[in-house]
Structures are given as C-alpha cells and as structure tokens.
Amino acid sequence: MQLIFIRKVILKSILFFFATTSLPGQTNFSKQIAKGVYFYFGDEVQRKPANCVWIIFKDYVLVIDANYPWGAKEIITEIKKTTDRPIRFVFNTHYHHDHSFGNCVFADSRATIISTEETAREMKTVGQKEWDQRSGYSGGNMEGYKREFPSLVFENKMVFDDGEQRVELIKMGPAHTGGDGVAWLPKEKILITGDLFVNGNPWGNNVGDPDVNYEGWFKVLDTLAGWDPLIVVPGHGNPGNTENLTEQRLYLSDMYEQVHKGIKAGKSKEELVKEIDLSKHPVYGSNKTSIERSIRQMYNILHK
C-alpha cells in the first residue's frame, strides 16, 4: 500500500516536472503546463498577486482570473507571446479584488467576463466595499479603471470544448466565498482552484469573507481531491497536487475546530492566537503570519 502511494507521488512529480520544464513557451512570468495551457505566476511583492492560467482553443483564448489592471496588462502581453488568437473569455473564480479588478483591462480588449451567478451577485454586493477602497486593497493607483461585472453567468457548470481543448467551469461554493468556481481540464487533469486552495504564499488563506462557509469549504476540498488532479493551480503560490489539497483541508479544519472550541470555552481572540497549535501541518503549520491572521479572521466570523 505504502509502496503504491510512493510510486504515485513519484509519478506525479515526474509528470509535473515534465509538464513544467520540457515544453517551449517559457518566459520570466509564465510557462506552459500542458499543450496550449499556460500558467502565469502571481507576484505578491509586485502587487500582481493572483495566479492566472490561459487555455488556447482553436478560435480563441480563455483566461482564468483577471488579477489587478497592471497584472492584466502584463498577462495580455504574455498571452500575445503565445498566440495571435483573440482573448475572448475571462473567468473570475470568485469576486475578490485581486482576481477581478483587472476585468476592465480584458473587457477593453474585447473579452467577455464570466462567473457563477453567485459571484456576479457578490461582486455587486459584498464586493462594493472592496471597490470603494480599491487603491487600499490593490496597493496601487486605480485611477482611471472602472468596474467590469461578469456579463456571462452560469448557475452550476459551463463547458468549453472544441474537440481539442476541454475546460469545465464548475461552481463549488459556498466555501471560501459564496460563489467560488473552479476550472477543470479533464484530459490533462489540471485543476485551477482560485482561492479555495493557496500554496505557500506569505498570507495564507483569506478565511474572513462575509460569505464564507467553513464546512462547505472542507467538503469542497475533499471533492476536489477526489478528482485526483495531476496539477493543481492555486489562487496564490506554486502549483501543487492532490496531496496538497488534502493537507490544506486538514490544516483549515483543525484550525476551525480549535477556534470553535475556544469560543465555546469563552476565550478571547488573542488568547486563541496564543494557544492554538497547528505546527503539525505542512507548509502553513510553520507560517506564523498566516496562522495568526487566519485565527483572527475566523474568530470574527464565528464569534457572532
């Protein structure tokens, strides 16, 4: 059993290595992860934080997540290095600023913005607060940029399939937000999660969304791990695999149980920040900044 598991991990590492290193089309900002599928690495330091993926179809390009406007401009430049086909669709995995403020830049280049119905609704309701403080949220100058809402929405699933490429956009929320959607490439077994999963970035997960549903979130991570993806592109951080999805689930559910128990016992937020121990979890278990931020956010949501 153990041997089979180790073999599986090795096979996945080899496949990932192959997928990320042996294909042409690599630049400083992006690389090809499968035929016609490109990954743009979001840069927290440069304030272009959200990861992006684009898929080249026969007649058009589908982009997953829009970053901030300056990130979107850079992504468009990168896309143009890989194809001359038009960028026709941009999918927002969820409504958050770092995944949707760049919509206007893509719309100006004639792309249609897509999301789940719930994400489009959240963008207009809870997302308004982010837009009102847009320069604060993005850390950059949002002067001259406008809001661009999704104009093509779906309830549960939307499929792009031209016989060569197939991308399924699937609603998974309520979880990290109400409307979370993922992009799934069943042939290549590539999963693009938005912030349902983040991997090693300095801030960890945002667990404080007003529409967060923790138990839904854990179920979603279990479901996604059950699809057994070979490459999981997170909202932030390096691409990972199925094991990383499970690690994230266990980390978040352990935190949730400890915060929940602490609130029931009448403990204060700062007592919980001091007491909660998550050191046994890989990656985020040793990230003090992310743990403290998440415990405070979770306390604020659960202590109502």
Ligand SMILES: [Zn+2]
């Ligand atoms: Zn994000």
